[in-house]
Amino acid sequence: MSASPSFSPLVLLLITLITLFSSAFFAAAASPSLSPPRGKKILVLLDDIAVKSSHSLYFSSLSSRGYDLDFKLSGDPSASLRHYSHYLYDGLVLFCPSTERFGGSIDQAAILDFVDSGHDLIIAADANASDLIKEIATECGVDFDEDPSAMVVDHLSYAVSEYEGDHTLIVANDFIQADIILGNKKIEAPVLFQGIGHSINPANSLVFKVLSASHAAYSANPNAKLSAPPSLSGSAISLVSVMQARNNARVLISGSLSMFSNRFFRSSVQQYGATIRHQKAGNEQFLTEISKWIFHERGHLQAMNVRHNKAGEVDEPPMYRINDDLEYSVEIYEWSGTSWEPYVANDVQVQFYMMSPYVLKTLSADKKGVFSTSFKVPDVYGVFQFKVEYQKLGYTGLSLSKQIPVRPFRHNEYERFIPTAYPYYGAAFSMMAGFFLFTFVHLYNK
Amino acid sequence: MTRSDAQALIRSLRSAYAATPKNLKIIDLYLAFSVSSALIQVIYMAMVGSFPFNSFLSGVLSCVGTAVLAVCLRIQLNKENKEFKDLAPERAFADFVLCNLVLHLVIINFLG
Numbered sequence: 437m438s439a440s441p442s443f444s445p446l447v448l449l450l451i452t453l454i455t456l457f458s459s460a461f462f463a464a465a466a467s468p469s470l471s472p473p474r475g476k477k478i479l480v481l482l483d484d485i486a487v488k489s490s491h492s493l494y495f496s497s498l499s500s501r502g503y504d505l506d507f508k509l510s511g512d513p514s515a516s517l518r519h520y521s522h523y524l525y526d527g528l529v530l531f532c533p534s535t536e537r538f539g540g541s542i543d544q545a546a547i548l549d550f551v552d553s554g555h556d557l558i559i560a561a562d563a564n565a566s567d568l569i570k571e572i573a574t575e576c577g578v579d580f581d582e583d584p585s586a587m588v589v590d591h592l593s594y595a596v597s598e599y600e601g602d603h604t605l606i607v608a609n610d611f612i613q614a615d616i617i618l619g620n621k622k623i624e625a626p627v628l629f630q631g632i633g634h635s636i637n638p639a640n641s642l643v644f645k646v647l648s649a650s651h652a653a654y655s656a657n658p659n660a661k662l663s664a665p666p667s668l669s670g671s672a673i674s675l676v677s678v679m680q681a682r683n684n685a686r687v688l689i690s691g692s693l694s695m696f697s698n699r700f701f702r703s704s705v706q707q708y709g710a711t712i713r714h715q716k717a718g719n720e721q722f723l724t725e726i727s728k729w730i731f732h733e734r735g736h737l738q739a740m741n742v743r744h745n746k747a748g749e750v751d752e753p754p755m756y757r758i759n760d761d762l763e764y765s766v767e768i769y770e771w772s773g774t775s776w777e778p779y780v781a782n783d784v785q786v787q788f789y790m791m792s793p794y795v796l797k798t799l800s801a802d803k804k805g806v807f808s809t810s811f812k813v814p815d816v817y818g819v820f821q822f823k824v825e826y827q828k829l830g831y832t833g834l835s836l837s838k839q840i841p842v843r844p845f846r847h848n849e850y851e852r853f854i855p856t857a858y859p860y861y862g863a864a865f866s867m868m869a870g871f872f873l874f875t876f877v878h879l880y881n882k
Numbered sequence: 883m884t885r886s887d888a889q890a891l892i893r894s895l896r897s898a899y900a901a902t903p904k905n906l907k908i909i910d911l912y913l914a915f916s917v918s919s920a921l922i923q924v925i926y927m928a929m930v931g932s933f934p935f936n937s938f939l940s941g942v943l944s945c946v947g948t949a950v951l952a953v954c955l956r957i958q959l960n961k962e963n964k965e966f967k968d969l970a971p972e973r974a975f976a977d978f979v980l981c982n983l984v985l986h987l988v989i990i991n992f993l994g
Contacts, residue, residue, distance in 0.1 A: 856933055856934060857937035859923060860937040860940060861941070863919050863945060864986075864989050864993055867989075874912045874952075875979065878905060881904060
């Protein structure tokens with residue numbers, strides 16, 4: 437273009453300025469550019485293809501949130517969780533309680549390896565649960581009743597219906613008190629349950645009961661006379677449990693497949709001895725909310741940008757000195773299901789640790805998700821770590837650690853002219869003066 | 883021991899001491915100043931605690947060191963001492979001055 441040679445540089449300048457400003461604006465407005473914590477591909481293994489339609493309400497609640505469900509029969513030889521080191525699915529749902537053997541390359545070891553690699557799992561057992569399913573559950577910390585014909589029976593908490601059943605269809609509302617797992621809305625109606633019960637080891641800090649049976653429940657064969665007191669009884673029986681592994685994989689274990697079914701979702705429920713009849717059982721709300729938690733739509737934390745610096749400076753030093761003032765900050769974000777939001781809490785703590793924590797301080801959060809604090813380096817030198825160990829019920833565990841050495845004073849960094857030592861300074865200088873005077877007196881006396 | 887015996891003892895000591903030469907008595911005075919300075923510092927440390935311990939050591943050492951050097955000078959200058967009969971008094975004094983210089987250099991360094 438030969439027209440107006442002084443015009444085109446101006447246009448170029450304008451274009452670069454516009455792109456710079458727009459990119460700066462977008463960078464400031466965006467949250468961290470982290471990817472969602474879990475993918476959306478879920479493999480559902482069924483032992484009866486009719487389950488796909490009899491439990492369609494539950495499956496549609498998952499697919500309406502964007503999950504890509506792949507239904508396969510448990511004996512399907514093409515079913516496979518991984519191809520060499522690449523996992524084909526992000527989550528697994530086992531609605532196949534009576535399966536003795538899986539087809540394809542799936543077996544108990546493959547499923548446990550799937551969980552060990554950080555993926556989530558939902559297992560539903562039922563009255564005729566196979567040993568394979570029970571073994572997988574045992575590996576996840578949950579022990580089903582060994583008696584194959586046992587079911588959970590409750591003569592005081594069963595669901596009232598037109599015919600007098602054997603009281604195995606029970607009503608439960610002993611939920612765990614955790615909004616992060618069960619959602620903010622209280623579950624008004626109790627949950628219908630018909631299946632087997634399990635127990636968890638109370639010493640295990642990774643497993644917890646989400647739905648417990650009432651005090652009158654026990655696990656026994658409903659059709660036979662009891663010859664001995666049942667081994668599992670009372671609220672030690674867990675109907676639905678979850679396990680969050682140390683790699684933050686979440687596993688849901690339920691003793692009843694029928695509690696996921698459309699029949700239970702739509703059914704009205706009235707507990708024996710209660711006056712009100714709820715129009716809709718709490719199954720749908722309970723299971724939808726807990727599935728959200730299992731697939732990391734809630735309660736997933738991500739920490740990034742661990743920074744520390746000396747008070748008043750900006751860059752990270754390679755080493756601190758004892759009695760320095762330093763500031764530490766970390767950014768923690770929480771996945772809200774669709775985006776990363778700043779996490780707000782007042783119980784995240786940082787330790788300044790060398791074999792044991794010398795300093796333990798609670799980080800204060802601002803609204804942008806930056807947790808920060810400042811403290812004085814202790815009067816001990818060595819190699820320390822900034823450790824954040826955050827384990828809160830229902831949230832992923834945060835385990836951050838950053839190593840930093842701490843050196844003692846250099847020889848010219850000690851205190852000078854200490855007031856307590858003034859007499860000693862005075863004595864030393866007076867001795868020097870005395871010596872000087874003495875030489876004169878000694879030489880010139882007489 | 884009765885009081886008159888003690889008084890007689892002190893009187894005889896004092897008269898014997900009066901016979902010492904004048905320059906030795908000057909050294910004795912210097913020695914008394916030095917030792918009393920060291921004692922004052924020790925009492926101060928006992929009251930206040932030994933926080934800047936190196937300063938305490940430096941102060942006490944300067945007093946004790948000059949006392950030791952003054953004692954050496956007195957021994958070398960005393961005419962009644964057979965051992966140092968042939969030593970020139972100027973040589974003794976020069977040694978005294980040089981040692982004191984080194985001592986005070988070390989003291990100032992360690993004073994902190």
